[in-house]
Amino acid sequence: MAQASVHVAGQQHPIKLYLVVWGWLFVLSTCSYLVDYFDIHGYLRWFLILLFMVLKAGLIVAVFMHMAWERLALMYAILVPPVLVLVFVGIMVFESDYTHVTRLTFFGMGP
Amino acid sequence: MAEPALTNTGEALTRPAGWQQIAADWSSDQRAFKNVSWGKVMMWIFLLSDTFIFSCFLLSYMTVRMSTTVPWPNPSEVFALTIGGKSIPLILIAIMTFILISSSGTMAMAVNFGYRRDRARTAALMLATAAFGATFVGMQAFEWTKLITEGVRPWGNPWGAVQFGSSFFMITGFHGTHVTIGVIFLIIMARKVWRGDFDQERRGFFTSRKGNYEVVEIMGLYWHFVDLVWVFIFALFYLW
16 A cells, blocks of 8 residues: 655655545545435434444544554554443443433333 | 764664564564654544543433433434525535535645645645634534524423533534634644744744654644544434
């Protein structure tokens, strides 16, 4: 993908690369907006939203923030910890399900 | 004192690739991030900590939205605008998204021209980025005003779950603050670039350190991060 020697004079890539990524970000944003515009619902909506979100985030981090050209030591040090947030997400999903059930049971809004 | 003749410096060694490279870098002498300056590393570590802050906001939003027994207001309708007699869902947020993406594009090119030592273009692109950012904050102020006049408060709103207001103001407010700080720093950095501080190695007013064009890239990292956070807010708060 990239030459190993780019770091000598800082990150140096052709402008065209940035314009292409810019264009893709526009396309992906339009797609995620169209998900809402055409009122897609259910699991397909969640899947599409998350897919476009991850693709956009990946493009920004990899190309705009130059992570694709950094050494693996920095890549893993920065990118692995946020993934662990997913554990936190799992914990909070259990917790909020429990709160929800408790509210339905004790505040009489359940079936 | 004469410089000692170093025939074999660390840089000359061939380093392993893949996992072995990571292990070698982390266990090596003096520094773990071999070719990354301390400024860039510190910005990355700051951004990592900021990631956790925004993660906590989005997680608490997820928690209140999942645990409420009252229906959540439909963002598609709440953020709709009536243009030419037609109600278009989320149109303002979509425009804000495109503006922020464009600002990221101009910032990426500013970094590129900075390394080519093209002062005029770097400064102009940074100012364009700042202008896009200011437009974004302006549109956010418009959105807040609209919602507040419609009766949205941190403790309640006319459409459903009361937690909607507090989540909305907290998440977008914190993001807007980041954009505002970014705009201010972009203008300061653009002035430095324009004046040629990094060509003349002029010492900074606060730290009296000499700067170089890598500062533009570090500024860019912050700005792209602000765009990155918006990607997640757009998907998880506005579209979900």
